[in-house]
Amino acid sequence: EVYADFAATTPMDKEVMEKVFANADEFGNPSSIHKIGKRAKARLEQSRRETAALLNANPAEITFTSGATEANNLAIRGIVSKYEHPHIITTEIEHASVLNTYKSLEDVAEVTYIPATKKGAIDMEAFRDALREDTVLVSIMLVNNETGVMQPLYEIGEMLAEHGAKLHVDAVQAFGHMGVDVKDLGVDLLTLSGHKIYGPKGIGVLYRKNDVVLSPMITGGSQERDRRGGTENSMFIYAMAEAMKKADAERTMRTVKEMQLKEKFLNAMTHAEIPFEVNGDVNQAASHIISIYFPWTEAEFLLTALDMAGIYVSGGSACSAGTVEPSHVLESMYGNDERVKKSVRFSFSHLMEEAEIDTIARALKEIYERLFIES
Numbered sequence: 001e002v003y004a005d006f007a008a009t010t011p012m013d014k015e016v017m018e019k020v021f022a023n024a025d026e027f028g029n030p031s032s033i034h035k036i037g038k039r040a041k042a043r044l045e046q047s048r049r050e051t052a053a054l055l056n057a058n059p060a061e062i063t064f065t066s067g068a069t070e071a072n073n074l075a076i077r078g079i080v081s082k083y084e085h086p087h088i089i090t091t092e093i094e095h096a097s098v099l100n101t102y103k104s105l106e107d108v109a110e111v112t113y114i115p116a117t118k119k120g121a122i123d124m125e126a127f128r129d130a131l132r133e134d135t136v137l138v139s140i141m142l143v144n145n146e147t148g149v150m151q152p153l154y155e156i157g158e159m160l161a162e163h164g165a166k167l168h169v170d171a172v173q174a175f176g177h178m179g180v181d182v183k184d185l186g187v188d189l190l191t192l193s194g195h196k197i198y199g200p201k202g203i204g205v206l207y208r209k210n211d212v213v214l215s216p217m218i219t220g221g222s223q224e225r226d227r228r229g230g231t232e233n234s235m236f237i238y239a240m241a242e243a244m245k246k247a248d249a250e251r252t253m254r255t256v257k258e259m260q261l262k263e264k265f266l267n268a269m270t271h272a273e274i275p276f277e278v279n280g281d282v283n284q285a286a287s288h289i290i291s292i293y294f295p296w297t298e299a300e301f302l303l304t305a306l307d308m309a310g311i312y313v314s315g316g317s318a319c320s321a322g323t324v325e326p327s328h329v330l331e332s333m334y335g336n337d338e339r340v341k342k343s344v345r346f347s348f349s350h351l352m353e354e355a356e357i358d359t360i361a362r363a364l365k366e367i368y369e370r371l372f373i374e375s
């Protein structure tokens with residue numbers, strides 16, 4: 001079996017898991033005022049300091065959530081609720097946790113969706129045209145989860161520095177693959193997810209610059225400085241900070257390995273004479289993700305054939321309830337093109353072996369030839 005779907009989720013790092021188990025006796029409620037509570041609180045705040053340091057932020061700017069979906073919701077809803085019918089800019093290629101949040105807010109906010117170009121990055125001209133004096137919030141991801149293409153965040157950050165609109169960045173697919181420094185990027189809100197960086201599922205981070213006021217989405221106790229009620233998931237918060245520290249320490253090793261795997265994959269397919277094209281600009285992509293257009297077959301068929309061969313990847317399409325919906329990302333880039341239905345996402349990890357790349361290329365070759373001979 002070959003798993004090449006690390007953008008969907010990563011396995012938990014064994015060392016991080018061992019540390020979590022070793023600390024499992026620290027079960028106290030961080031809000032309790034006795035010593036056991038205080039010890040839990042101390043460890044929670046230690047994790048918050050470590051998380052903040054890795055993003056070049058202050059501990060008070062970090063909120064732990066149940067994942068990036070909640071963090072994106074909190075960032076967006078927390079800002080939107082402060083204004084009377086505000087103007088907001090986002091992009092057509094955001095993750096569903098951003099896109100569907102805005103869709104649900106269209107009654108109370110005016111939302112402009114910026115398309116991507118064929119290179120996979122957003123159309124900066126369209127962005128410049130969309131930016132108004134009364135725009136209060138801009139939501140744009142750092143690395144697209146389907147194509148891996150990095151978005152022009154530095155350019156946007158610079159533009160907004162003079163403007164005053166808040167910048168919200170989904171950095172879920174970026175952390176661990178490139179430097180994520182909130183001051184460098186000029187962001188006001190930034191989100192991360194545990195399970196994309198070899199931490200647990202169900203834990204996320206929202207960075208919120210100290211001058212940004214957010215209304216809470218989950219009301220309850222005064223945890224997380226009144227921004228999120230509910231007893232903190234202290235075990236996973238600890239795991240998140242440990243996973244982040246390791247991802248940061250190993251970043252060069254991991255990205256070099258991922259880039260080598262990606263290059264090997266492209267070379268192997270070329271060598272095997274499998275017709276393909278890369279979606280988006282390969283030179284602008286993060287190290288671990290690549291989206292490939294196979295002109296000779298539908299993605300739905302290819303995913304099934306690969307699955308049968310024990311190779312696990314993702315469509316450029318999101319599968320829901322057994323139906324394959326065209327990818328909104330590829331649609332934004334290429335319009336109504338057959339490419340949208342014939343693309344597959346491969347996402348790699350430093351944990352993979354080079355031989356696994358050969359296995360994937362061989363399986364693709366076999367599927368291609370089988371189709372070719374049968375038809």
Ligand code: PMP
Nearest residue numbers: 067068069095097145170172193
């Ligand atoms: N944003 C992006 C870019 C993602 O890839 C994902 C995970 N698919 C999320 C947000 C949601 O993260 P979580 O699963 O932690 O809610």
